[in-house]
Amino acid sequence: MSAALIRVEELAKDYVMGSNVVPALRGVTLDIAAGEFVAVMGPSGSGKSTFMNLLGCLDHPSGGSYWLGGQEVSALSGDELATVRNRKLGFVFQHFNLLARTSALDNVALPLLYGGMPPAQRKQHAEQRLTQVGLAERLDHHPSQLSGGQQQRVAIARALVNDPQLVLADEPTGALDSRTSVEIMALLQQLNREGITIVLVTHEHDIADFAGRIISFRDGKVVEDRANVPKDAAAAL
Amino acid sequence: MNFVATLRIALLALRINKLRSALTMLGIIIGVAAVIVMIAVGNGAQARVEDQIRSLGSNIIMVLSGSMTSGGARGGSGSQPTITEDDAYALNREIDEIHAAAPTLRGTGQIVVGNANWSTVYYGTSPEYLEVREWAVVEGRGFEQAEINGAGKVVLLGQTVAKNLFGDASPIDQVVRVRKVPLTVIGLLDRKGQNMMGQDQDDIILMPISTARKRVLGSAQQAKSRSVGSIMVKVKDGADMGAAEARMRELLRQRHRLQTGQDDDFYVRNLSEILQAQEASSKVMSLLLAAVASVSLLVGGIGIMNIMLVSVTERTREIGLRMAVGARARDILTQFLVEAVTLSLIGGAIGILLGVGGAMAIAELAGWRTELSGGSIVLAAGFAGAIGIFFGYYPAKKASRLLPIEALRYE
Numbered sequence: 001m002s003a004a005l006i007r008v009e010e011l012a013k014d015y016v017m018g019s020n021v022v023p024a025l026r027g028v029t030l031d032i033a034a035g036e037f038v039a040v041m042g043p044s045g046s047g048k049s050t051f052m053n054l055l056g057c058l059d060h061p062s063g064g065s066y067w068l069g070g071q072e073v074s075a076l077s078g079d080e081l082a083t084v085r086n087r088k089l090g091f092v093f094q095h096f097n098l099l100a101r102t103s104a105l106d107n108v109a110l111p112l113l114y115g116g117m118p119p120a121q122r123k124q125h126a127e128q129r130l131t132q133v134g135l136a137e138r139l140d141h142h143p144s145q146l147s148g149g150q151q152q153r154v155a156i157a158r159a160l161v162n163d164p165q166l167v168l169a170d171e172p173t174g175a176l177d178s179r180t181s182v183e184i185m186a187l188l189q190q191l192n193r194e195g196i197t198i199v200l201v202t203h204e205h206d207i208a209d210f211a212g213r214i215i216s217f218r219d220g221k222v223v224e225d226r227a228n229v230p231k232d233a234a235a236a237l
Numbered sequence: 238m239n240f241v242a243t244l245r246i247a248l249l250a251l252r253i254n255k256l257r258s259a260l261t262m263l264g265i266i267i268g269v270a271a272v273i274v275m276i277a278v279g280n281g282a283q284a285r286v287e288d289q290i291r292s293l294g295s296n297i298i299m300v301l302s303g304s305m306t307s308g309g310a311r312g313g314s315g316s317q318p319t320i321t322e323d324d325a326y327a328l329n330r331e332i333d334e335i336h337a338a339a340p341t342l343r344g345t346g347q348i349v350v351g352n353a354n355w356s357t358v359y360y361g362t363s364p365e366y367l368e369v370r371e372w373a374v375v376e377g378r379g380f381e382q383a384e385i386n387g388a389g390k391v392v393l394l395g396q397t398v399a400k401n402l403f404g405d406a407s408p409i410d411q412v413v414r415v416r417k418v419p420l421t422v423i424g425l426l427d428r429k430g431q432n433m434m435g436q437d438q439d440d441i442i443l444m445p446i447s448t449a450r451k452r453v454l455g456s457a458q459q460a461k462s463r464s465v466g467s468i469m470v471k472v473k474d475g476a477d478m479g480a481a482e483a484r485m486r487e488l489l490r491q492r493h494r495l496q497t498g499q500d501d502d503f504y505v506r507n508l509s510e511i512l513q514a515q516e517a518s519s520k521v522m523s524l525l526l527a528a529v530a531s532v533s534l535l536v537g538g539i540g541i542m543n544i545m546l547v548s549v550t551e552r553t554r555e556i557g558l559r560m561a562v563g564a565r566a567r568d569i570l571t572q573f574l575v576e577a578v579t580l581s582l583i584g585g586a587i588g589i590l591l592g593v594g595g596a597m598a599i600a601e602l603a604g605w606r607t608e609l610s611g612g613s614i615v616l617a618a619g620f621a622g623a624i625g626i627f628f629g630y631y632p633a634k635k636a637s638r639l640l641p642i643e644a645l646r647y648e
Binding site for chain 2: 053056058059078079082083085086091093097099100101102110111114115119158162
C-alpha cells in the first residue's frame with residue numbers, strides 16, 4: 001500500500017452547468033506505483049481528462065480522496081496545490097505551452113523560478129535537462145525557432161527540471177507527426193527506464209502501446225485496467 | 238519568487254508588445270508632463286504676484302486726501318488737501334499696530350546734472366518711508382532727522398535715475414539740480430523692479446518732505462499748510478490689518494474734527510489686500526490648472542487598466558501554464574501589478590523629462606515665468622506610481638483568480 005505513488009479512492013468530479021450537475025468522474029479507485037508508465041485511454045467525455053486534471057492537482061475533486069506520495073492532497077488549498085505542482089509534478093501538454101519570445105533555457109527554468117531557486121542554479125539545472133532531451137545546442141532558441149518535436153522536448157525538459165515524482169503528459173503527441181511522435185515516446189520511455197513515473201493520456205492505441213499499463217475510461221468510470229508489454233519506441237524508429 | 242525575477246518577467250512582457258506598451262504609456266506621459274507644466278506655470282504666476290507684494294512692502298495701508306465738492310463739481314481724490322504731515326506723525330505715535338507711517342508729497346520734474354538731464358518723479362518724505370517700503374540704501378546713507386527738520390538739500394536716487402544721469406559712476410556726493418534747486422546725492426536706493434502695473438519703481442528720487450515743500454515745489458500755499466498727498470503706513474507683522482485700519486480711521490476723524498454721520502475726508506486703501514486677492518486668485522488658477530492636468534493623468538490610468546485587462550485575457554493560457562508549474566495566486570498578482578506599475582513609472586519618468594523640458598520651453602518661447610518645483614516632480618512621479626497600482630490592481634487580481642485548469646484550456 002505505502003509503495004503506491006498515487007492512490008485514489010472513490011475519486012469523483014461533478015461539473016455544475018446552470019442548474020444541472022454533470023458527473024464527469026463517478027468514483028475511481030486505483031493505485032499507481034512509483035516507476036510505472038501508465039497510459040490513460042478513452043473517448044472524449046469519458047472522464048480521462050478530468051482524471052488527469054485531478055492527478056495534476058489542477059482541479060479540486062467533488063468527492064473521494066487522493067494521496068500523492070503519501071500526502072493527502074484532495075483537501076489542500078489553491079496555494080498549497082500550487083506548491084505541490086511545483087515540487088512533485090511535471091506537465092507535458094498537447095500544445096507545448098511554451099512562453100513565446102522566451103529562450104528554451106528560460107522556459108525550462110520557469111518552475112524553478114517559482115520554486116525560489118537562485119538564478120545561477122536555475123540556469124545550471126535547466127541546461128542539464130535540455131542536454132538530457134538532446135537540445136544542448138538550442139539553449140538560446142525561442143520556441144518559434146524550433147520544430148514541433150523540439151518544442152515538445154523543451155516542454156519535457158521543463159517537466160523534469162524540478163525532479164518531479166510524477167510526470168503527467170496530456171496527449172503529448174497530439175500535435176506531432178507520427179515519426180516525431182515515436183521519437184517523443186522513445187524519450188519518455190527512456191526517462192521511465194531512468195525511474196520517472198509517467199502517466200500519459202492519449203486516444204491513440206499506437207501511442208498507448210508504448211506504456212506498461214493501460215487504463216481505459218468510459219462514462220466517468222474505469223472500464224479496463226491491464227498490464228501491457230510495451231513496444232520499444234527506440235526500435236520502432 | 239523574488240522581485241528581480243518578477244521585474245524581468247514584466248519587462249519582457251512589455252517588450253513583446255512594444256507599440257502597445259508605448260501607446261499605453263503615452264497617456265501617462267502626457268498626464269505627468271501636463272501636471273508638471275501646469276504646476277510650473279501656476280507657481281510662476283504666483284511667484285510674480287509674491288514678488289510684487291515683496292517689492293511694495295508687506296502690510297501696507299495708504300491714506301489719501303479726500304475729495305472736495307465745490308459748486309456741484311466733485312473733485313477727484315486728493316483734490317482737497319485734508320491730510321497733513323502731522324497726521325502721519327500722530328499715526329506713528331498713537332497707534333500700536335503701526336510699525337511706521339511716512340507722509341509723502343509727490344511731484345514730477347526734470348533733474349539735471351552737468352549737461353545730462355532726466356525727467357522723473359520725486360517724493361518728499363520722512364525717513365520712515367524707507368522702512369515702510371522695506372527699501373534699502375545700497376550706497377551712501379539715508380536721511381537724518383536734522384535734514385527733515387531743516388529742509389536739508391539732500392536727495393536719494395533710484396537705480397534708474399542714477400543710471401541715466403551717472404552711468405556706472407558713483408552718484409554719491411554729486412550735486413544734482415531739481416527745479417533749479419541744487420541737492421547733494423547722499424544715497425543710492427536698492428533695485429525694486431517693476432510694480433504690478435509694470436511701472437519702473439526705480440525711476441524715482443526721494444528728498445526730505447520739508448525740502449520738497451519749501452524749496453522744490455515752491456508753492457507758498459503748500460508751504461504753509463503742511464498738507465501731504467498721501468501717508469504710507471506699514472502695519473506691524475502679525476497685527477490685525479482690519480483693526481489697524483479701523484483705529485487709523487478713528488484717529489484721523491478725531492483729528493479732522495468730523496462729526497458722527499459726516500463722511501470721511503480721506504481715503505484708506507489697503508494695498509496688500511489687493512495683491513493678496515490677486516495672489517489668492519492666481520492660487521486658485523494654478524490649482525485649477527493642476528486639476529485639469531490630473532484628469533489627463535486619470536485618463537492615462539484608465540488606459541493602463543484597459544490594456545492590462547486585454548493583456549490578461551490574451552495571456553490566459555500563459556497564466557494557466559505559470560500556475561501549472563507552481564505560480565501561486567500572489568505570484569500572478571505581483572507579476573501583472575509590476576507590469577502595470579512599470580508601465581506607469583516609465584511613462585512617468587518620460588513625462589517628467591517632457592514636463593521639465595516643456596516648462597523651460599514655455600518660459601523661453603512664451604516669456605512666461607515658470608517655476609519648476611521638486612515637490613511637483615515628486616508628486617507627479619508618486620501619482621504615476623499610484624495610478625499604476627490603482628488601475629493595475631483590478632486586472633492583476635482578475636488574472637490571479639483564474640482557475641489553472643480553465644486558464645490552460647482557454648482558447
